[in-house]
Amino acid sequence: xxxxxxxxxxxxxxxxxxxxxxxxxxxxxxxxxxxxxxxxxxxxxxxxx
Numbered sequence: 227x228x229x230x231x232x233x234x235x236x237x238x239x240x241x242x243x244x245x246x247x248x249x250x251x252x253x254x255x256x257x258x259x260x261x262x263x264x265x266x267x268x269x270x271x272x273x274x275x
Contacts, residue, residue: 240264 237267
């Protein structure tokens with residue numbers, strides 16, 4: 227499975243946890259550099275509402 231597909235699956239899991247449990251998606255990140263990416267994605271998705 228390609229890294230892009232794996233990242234897409236993890237993004238889906240994080241979104242599902244956040245919706246279902248009010249879970250902070252940063253707790254499921256795999257690497258520290260990914261936290262900044264996740265925060266920017268979350269900010270972008272919240273700004274798009």
